Amino acid sequence: MTDTELPLPPWRRGLPKRARPARPALGQAQIVDAGLRIVTEEGVEAVSMRRIAAVFHTGASSLYAHVANKEELLQLMFDRICGDIDVPAPEPGRWRDQIRQLARSSHAVMGRYNDIARAALATVPTGPNALRVSEGMLAILLAGGVPPKVASWALDRLFLYLVADSYEGSLHAQAAAGRGVTEGEYGDTFAEQLAGYFENLPAERFPNLRANARVMTSGGQDERFEFGLDLIIDGVARYARS
Amino acid sequence: MTDTELPLPPWRRGLPKRARPARPALGQAQIVDAGLRIVTEEGVEAVSMRRIAAVFHTGASSLYAHVANKEELLQLMFDRICGDIDVPAPEPGRWRDQIRQLARSSHAVMGRYNDIARAALATVPTGPNALRVSEGMLAILLAGGVPPKVASWALDRLFLYLVADSYEGSLHAQAAAGRGVTEGEYGDTFAEQLAGYFENLPAERFPNLRANARVMTSGGQDERFEFGLDLIIDGVARYARS
DNA sequence: TTCTACTTACGAACACCGTTCGAGTCAACT
DNA sequence: AGTTGACTCGAACGGTGTTCGTAAGTAGAA
Numbered sequence: 001m002t003d004t005e006l007p008l009p010p011w012r013r014g015l016p017k018r019a020r021p022a023r024p025a026l027g028q029a030q031i032v033d034a035g036l037r038i039v040t041e042e043g044v045e046a047v048s049m050r051r052i053a054a055v056f057h058t059g060a061s062s063l064y065a066h067v068a069n070k071e072e073l074l075q076l077m078f079d080r081i082c083g084d085i086d087v088p089a090p091e092p093g094r095w096r097d098q099i100r101q102l103a104r105s106s107h108a109v110m111g112r113y114n115d116i117a118r119a120a121l122a123t124v125p126t127g128p129n130a131l132r133v134s135e136g137m138l139a140i141l142l143a144g145g146v147p148p149k150v151a152s153w154a155l156d157r158l159f160l161y162l163v164a165d166s167y168e169g170s171l172h173a174q175a176a177a178g179r180g181v182t183e184g185e186y187g188d189t190f191a192e193q194l195a196g197y198f199e200n201l202p203a204e205r206f207p208n209l210r211a212n213a214r215v216m217t218s219g220g221q222d223e224r225f226e227f228g229l230d231l232i233i234d235g236v237a238r239y240a241r242s
Numbered sequence: 243m244t245d246t247e248l249p250l251p252p253w254r255r256g257l258p259k260r261a262r263p264a265r266p267a268l269g270q271a272q273i274v275d276a277g278l279r280i281v282t283e284e285g286v287e288a289v290s291m292r293r294i295a296a297v298f299h300t301g302a303s304s305l306y307a308h309v310a311n312k313e314e315l316l317q318l319m320f321d322r323i324c325g326d327i328d329v330p331a332p333e334p335g336r337w338r339d340q341i342r343q344l345a346r347s348s349h350a351v352m353g354r355y356n357d358i359a360r361a362a363l364a365t366v367p368t369g370p371n372a373l374r375v376s377e378g379m380l381a382i383l384l385a386g387g388v389p390p391k392v393a394s395w396a397l398d399r400l401f402l403y404l405v406a407d408s409y410e411g412s413l414h415a416q417a418a419a420g421r422g423v424t425e426g427e428y429g430d431t432f433a434e435q436l437a438g439y440f441e442n443l444p445a446e447r448f449p450n451l452r453a454n455a456r457v458m459t460s461g462g463q464d465e466r467f468e469f470g471l472d473l474i475i476d477g478v479a480r481y482a483r484s
Numbered sequence: 485t486t487c488t489a490c491t492t493a494c495g496a497a498c499a500c501c502g503t504t505c506g507a508g509t510c511a512a513c514t
Numbered sequence: 515a516g517t518t519g520a521c522t523c524g525a526a527c528g529g530t531g532t533t534c535g536t537a538a539g540t541a542g543a544a
Contacts, residue, residue: 290529290530290531291530291531291532292529292530292531302530302531302532303532303533303534306532306533311531311532312530312531312532
């Protein structure tokens, strides 16, 4: 991860880079690591400056020498995990598959880190690793013959969809974990409850929800993600140079 | 502005002093109203139990007799604003336009209430007003000849997209307001900065982002929303009974 | 009317939170 | 050797959601 030569986004504070060999334990990378460990295990809500500082047996204020504020820390954490995403080299004929694959990879990575996607909902991700993913996705779209403007905007919309679904999914995962149940089991019983609720809605006001209660609540998280993904990709494909 | 603090006007002096309202205005509806006022003016982050309670000149604990917790309050607030959304009656031949119109209406309503969409990202909206919107959208899709399963899932994906974009958009609106600038002006300067950033990325690692910096940052919030919306609707249309 | 049951109100307190301040530490440059 | 300046970190500020115990007011029964 050689990201130091990237220009800083204008709104992001420059980070002090003087190396200090005396106390090696506390640095931006270590703080981000600790934050990711917490978010993975307990979710974004559990990430607090004090909590992270406690990992290093110090106070919250110590972190502010390495990170401007919590917001920046969350962005750094998000960008770090973007480094886990596989970005395939463009193969023009397979652009749809490649976009799907890249989206799946991103979705899987975000899922692995609990509800960290919430941090990405809040900003335009401009960290080096997020940029690498954007560059890769843009390259695939352009190679596939999607016009530049469509490709650019599709990139934006895909990212939004990716992040939003990951966040929503993580909330269900958390609910499952909170009940001490596997995600699949929870999904099933939740869907079952919801279906029952829809089926019992007053028929005169909600005829369609009632009639389609079962199908409304069918399908797992991944299935629905793929469905929406294909919706978008198919939509983009209409613009592609045949 | 509540007028409970004002002295009684003389013509009300002898009115029933014990009859009904020794306690005037604390109920779920009033609490939701106060919350919406705060979220509209200052955003979801500014909504706190103490803040709302202060409107009624009381303490935060008083609210818990009418609302289970903050999460429920936010859901109630969200459902309330869903009541503002226009839901057209299905006209089979115009289903695409109607979905677009419904989505636009929803988007506009959410935008009007700042970043309240964040509350909707966290749950499956099952309040009465949200159900009304879902029922309406489902009715339009089904009337348009979209198969039930596709319609159900599309509903889900459309809602996710709607809410996610509204939330993202509200963050930009907040950033603009925080700088005391109109949203359009802010969007322009932000896009300008971002374009400059993309243009200065190292060419070997980010050739496509660099080359497309201008088009990447073109278009306003609404334009991009419509673009993504059409992507999804077009994708759904492929399934519709011709 | 009086007593009781029940619902609501609400100050105080608990355990947190992000951030700032300022005094202190200590490696590195002049 | 002295100075500089990045780093550490306890204390404090002003918040947060929620719980608890008690007070107050109302409705129904006796």
